[in-house]
Amino acid sequence: MNPLQARDLVIDIPGRDDGEALNFIIQPGQIWGVLGPNGAGKTTLLHTLAGLREPRAGEVCLGEHRLMELKRKRISQQLGLVFQERQDGFPATVLETALIGRHPWLSPWQMETGNDEEIARRSLEQLDVAHLSDRMVNTLSGGERQRVAIATVLAQAPDTWLLDEPTNHLDLHHQVSVLQLLTEQAGAGNSVFMCLHDLNLAARWCDHLLLLYPNGEVCWGPAERMLAPVALERLYGQELLTVEVDGAPVFVPRKVW
Ligand SMILES: Nc1ncnc2c1ncn2[C@@H]1O[C@H](COP(=O)(O)OP(=O)(O)OP(=O)(O)O)[C@@H](O)[C@H]1O
Numbered sequence: 001m002n003p004l005q006a007r008d009l010v011i012d013i014p015g016r017d018d019g020e021a022l023n024f025i026i027q028p029g030q031i032w033g034v035l036g037p038n039g040a041g042k043t044t045l046l047h048t049l050a051g052l053r054e055p056r057a058g059e060v061c062l063g064e065h066r067l068m069e070l071k072r073k074r075i076s077q078q079l080g081l082v083f084q085e086r087q088d089g090f091p092a093t094v095l096e097t098a099l100i101g102r103h104p105w106l107s108p109w110q111m112e113t114g115n116d117e118e119i120a121r122r123s124l125e126q127l128d129v130a131h132l133s134d135r136m137v138n139t140l141s142g143g144e145r146q147r148v149a150i151a152t153v154l155a156q157a158p159d160t161w162l163l164d165e166p167t168n169h170l171d172l173h174h175q176v177s178v179l180q181l182l183t184e185q186a187g188a189g190n191s192v193f194m195c196l197h198d199l200n201l202a203a204r205w206c207d208h209l210l211l212l213y214p215n216g217e218v219c220w221g222p223a224e225r226m227l228a229p230v231a232l233e234r235l236y237g238q239e240l241l242t243v244e245v246d247g248a249p250v251f252v253p254r255k256v257w
Pocket residue numbers: 013014036037038039040041042043044045
């Protein structure tokens with residue numbers, strides 16, 4: 001696989017000074033979590049890594065190639081993106097939506113094959129939404145729609161998964177199922193890079209963390225090194241209590257009486 005890399009990358013947040021430059025490689029098998037308060041720039045970073053936004057400086061590379069030099073089709077065979085906001089531009093059923101994940105693998109004007117449909121149906125089953133295959137996506141609940149979006153990227157079969165708050169709208173069981181699925185993807189040699197608001201899910205499932213501060217300060221590295229309570233309290237402007245469960249830290253906001 002061609003790992004996704006940020007090389008001297010400065011994301012472009014309108015009206016804000018340049019932040020620190022980012023230099024990292026998302027290696028096969030790694031699961032990265034991006035943490036930061038509202039407005040810190042997590043979505044902007046994700047969209048810049050996906051090639052949907054121009055960086056202010058530096059570049060994003062897939063292997064040795066600059067993303068901007070690659071054809072969109074080649075990028076979409078390697079990078080999958082789960083958006084924070086759903087983009088249901090036209091009416092479609094759940095199965096038709098999952099089949100969109102197969103488009104990077106089709107020639108222009110080629111129809112999906114039986115094999116594509118089988119892959120799409122299997123992806124819907126894995127996300128526990130196969131029973132909704134014939135429903136219009138705009139009639140689904142928030143959590144069902146989120147799982148269809150993840151199933152669509154699963155059908156796409158990218159090497160690198162970029163996800164913007166993938167556990168949004170999901171109940172606890174489905175949050176765990178999705179994180180387990182992403183762990184399996186990493187176990188198969190793919191890589192995962194996701195924005196998360198839940199510090200404890202990040203602490204439990206991510207092996208690397210990137211902390212994005214609203215002033216443009218940034219730090220990244222192995223999760224155990226990044227999970228320093230002092231750094232996290234400063235990140236969120238929130239006092240935390242730390243306990244250990246199953247050998248991993250669990251962070252709880254300190255209640256002010
Ligand atoms: N097109 C735009 N024009 C002006 N400001 C923008 C634009 N897009 C994003 N911003 C601003 O850039 C900042 C970073 O936004 P971004 O969506 O990346 O934050 P985030 O960390 O993902 O936030 P959240 O946790 O709320 O999802 C915000 O202050 C946002 O208002």
